[in-house]
Amino acid sequence: MNLLRSDGDKVFVQAGTSINSLIWHCLAEGLTGIEFLTGLPGSVGGAVLMNAGAFGGEIGDRVTRVSYLDGRGKVIDVDSRNAGFSYRNSIFKSADGIVVGAEFLLKRGERSEIESKMKEILAKRIQKQPLEYPSAGSVFVRPKSDFYVGSTIERLGLKSLRVGGAEVSEKHAGFIVNRGGACQKDILTLVEIIRKKVEGATGVILNTEIEIWKEVE
Numbered sequence: 293m294n295l296l297r298s299d300g301d302k303v304f305v306q307a308g309t310s311i312n313s314l315i316w317h318c319l320a321e322g323l324t325g326i327e328f329l330t331g332l333p334g335s336v337g338g339a340v341l342m343n344a345g346a347f348g349g350e351i352g353d354r355v356t357r358v359s360y361l362d363g364r365g366k367v368i369d370v371d372s373r374n375a376g377f378s379y380r381n382s383i384f385k386s387a388d389g390i391v392v393g394a395e396f397l398l399k400r401g402e403r404s405e406i407e408s409k410m411k412e413i414l415a416k417r418i419q420k421q422p423l424e425y426p427s428a429g430s431v432f433v434r435p436k437s438d439f440y441v442g443s444t445i446e447r448l449g450l451k452s453l454r455v456g457g458a459e460v461s462e463k464h465a466g467f468i469v470n471r472g473g474a475c476q477k478d479i480l481t482l483v484e485i486i487r488k489k490v491e492g493a494t495g496v497i498l499n500t501e502i503e504i505w506k507e508v509e
């Protein structure tokens with residue numbers, strides 16, 4: 293499901309399209325407004341579901357409608373105003389169907405400007421995120437808008453803490469990276485250590501942004 297179709301300032305994208313294909317398509321079409329997601333891994337479906345965001349923007353701000361296959365097998369169009377987009381959340385997260393596509397409303401722009409914005413965002417991402425090692429992205433959800441998880445973990449001296457092959461990233465303490473051979477248990481042990489320390493020091497209970505499907509013994 294990777295169809296991409298433009299109509300003027302609108303782009304309709306099927307859910308299996310990668311975010312980067314969408315961004316490159318917009319560059320080719322001279323459409324601006326979505327460059328803030330440059331370098332975000334994953335598909336349009338996954339990003340819409342969690343209202344992915346970066347560098348001050350959220351995907352939900354650019355979506356006008358979402359095509360959704362509900363639990364009874366019926367495709368419905370959900371207006372973005374009814375999609376419950378909020379910080380890393382949407383109604384689709386707790387629903388029983390799947391996102392099959394989304395329509396974006398963008399603006400006409402100069403290709404050279406769009407491209408330099410993309411390069412700028414990618415450079416920021418490379419500078420701030422530990423992309424040199426495998427990870428599942430930011431581990432914890434920000435519990436409130438003024439609570440920065442990465443810097444709190446750093447202040448508590450947990451940067452570079454290792455369990456087996458898993459390590460609290462030296463570059464960004466909000467990430468746990470695989471330094472080689474990390475297994476689920478290593479990562480979950482680190483998650484628990486961080487949660488306990490942060491709760492002890494600040495009283496704040498952190499919830500994970502990463503999804504833990506099943507804990508393996």
Ligand SMILES: Cc1cc2nc3c(=O)[nH]c(=O)nc-3n(C[C@H](O)[C@H](O)[C@H](O)COP(=O)(O)OP(=O)(O)OC[C@H]3O[C@@H](n4cnc5c(N)ncnc54)[C@H](O)[C@@H]3O)c2cc1C
Pocket residue numbers: 307332333334335336337338339341342343344345346384389390391392421423427428429430503
């Ligand atoms: C290195 C790195 C950097 C990241 N940086 C950011 C960032 O800056 N900002 C940010 O917001 N996120 C960030 N993330 C998280 C990223 O947004 C998500 O990993 C990605 O958007 C999820 O999309 P996916 O297609 O990979 O979904 P998956 O990981 O495959 O799935 C995630 C969840 O969505 C569900 N899902 C996927 N597609 C659909 C669909 N079509 N319909 C219904 N449910 C679906 C899956 O069942 C699963 O529950 C980062 C991740 C990594 C690894």
